[in-house]
Amino acid sequence: QSALTQPRSVSGSPGQSVTISCTGTSSDVGGYNYVSWYQHHPDKAPKLMIYDVSKRPSGVPDRFSGSKSGNTASLTISGLQAEDEADYYCCSYAGRIYVFGTGTKVTVL
Amino acid sequence: QVQLQQSGPGLVKPSQTLSLTCAISGDSVSSNSAAWNWLRQSPSRGLEWLGRTYYRSKWYGDYAVSMKGRITINPDTSKNQFSLQLSSVTPEDTAVYYCARSGPPYYDYYYMDVWGKGTTVTVSS
Numbered sequence: 461q462s463a464l465t466q467p468r469s470v471s472g473s474p475g476q477s478v479t480i481s482c483t484g485t486s487s488d489v490g491g492y493n494y495v496s497w498y499q500h501h502p503d504k505a506p507k508l509m510i511y512d513v514s515k516r517p518s519g520v521p522d523r524f525s526g527s528k529s530g531n532t533a534s535l536t537i538s539g540l541q542a543e544d545e546a547d548y549y550c551c552s553y554a555g556r557i558y559v560f561g562t563g564t565k566v567t568v569l
Numbered sequence: 570q571v572q573l574q575q576s577g578p579g580l581v582k583p584s585q586t587l588s589l590t591c592a593i594s595g596d597s598v599s600s601n602s603a604a605w606n607w608l609r610q611s612p613s614r615g616l617e618w619l620g621r622t623y624y625r626s627k628w629y630g631d632y633a634v635s636m637k638g639r640i641t642i643n644p645d646t647s648k649n650q651f652s653l654q655l656s657s658v659t660p661e662d663t664a665v666y667y668c669a670r671s672g673p674p675y676y677d678y679y680y681m682d683v684w685g686k687g688t689t690v691t692v693s694s
Contacts, residue, residue: 461634463615494679498616505667505684506616517682549616553679556631558606558618558671 464489464550464561471567472540480564482533482550490531494553497526497535500563501546509548510535542568571595573668573685581662581692587655590645591668591685598644598651599624604673606681607642607653609664617664622651623673658692665689 465483472478482489482497489495497510508517510526513533523538533552537544545568550561577589589607596603604623610616620632622642632640641654655662668685672678 492679496680498681500610500616505686506610506681507684508680508682511680511682551616551618551680556674557633558679560616560618563615 461488461554461557461559464552464559466548466550466561466564468562469565469567471569472537473569474540474542476540477536477538478540478566479537480535480548480550480566482535482552482561484531484533484552484559486531488552488554488559489528489533489550491555492553493528495526495528495533496551497524498549498551499544499546500549506549537566540566540568544568571670571683573670573683575666575668575685575688577666577688577690579689579691581658581690582694583659583692584657587653587658587662587666587690587692589653589666589668589688589690590650591652592648592650593670594649596670598622598649599646601625602672602676602678604671605642605644605651606669606671607666608669608681609666610687611664614664619653619655621671625673629673660692663690663692 498506500506514526574592606621607619669681670683
């Protein structure tokens with residue numbers, strides 16, 4: 461199972477929006493509505509930001525939103541803030557296994 | 570509140586077996602509504618799911634294809650914890666290892682919502 465494809469980096473100024481894509485196949489992203497997104501700051505545990513494609517856990521700001529079309533899922537951060545600077549990973553259930561994305565570094569300019 | 574506490578050595582010699590433990594508080598390793606996962610993160614490979622164990626009338630284990638043959642994840646019901654054993658390690662297995670909770674198959678809970686703090690493991694002689 462190959463890793464899901466994400467852009468290596470995206471950037472934006474405070475207040476702007478950025479979107480991270482996550483491309484897989486019909487065996488993972490396209491085959492299940494079980495895409496999740498994780499925020500990872502250095503030296504911290506990853507944090508769940510989105511699950512089931514577009515649902516937000518309690519406590520996650522509504523600036524974070526998720527969507528999916530075909531084999532590609534997306535995470536959008538609206539109203540970018542300094543604390544959003546981190547690595548972001550998508551993840552898809554793929555039938556008894558999980559596949560993660562290659563990771564995207566979000567930089568707040 | 571569910572918490573996961575990791576323990577284990579930070580240095581392992583090449584060809585040896587890496588062993589880590591994740592102690593659970595606030596939930597049960599035998600829960601029918603949870604699965605217990607191991608993942609790792611490295612600069613070269615990003616975040617990688619390694620495998621999970623869960624209980625549904627009996628114990629099951631699912632593993633990443635890339636890990637098969639080298640990995641074992643075992644529950645310890647007496648201590649409410651689970652462990653990772655990765656054999657024949659090489660420097661490429663150097664990473665931060667995390668334990669995490671998700672749901673078992675058919676439970677509509679396919680994400681990692683609780684994570685341990687991570688253990689840095691270096692494979693070096």
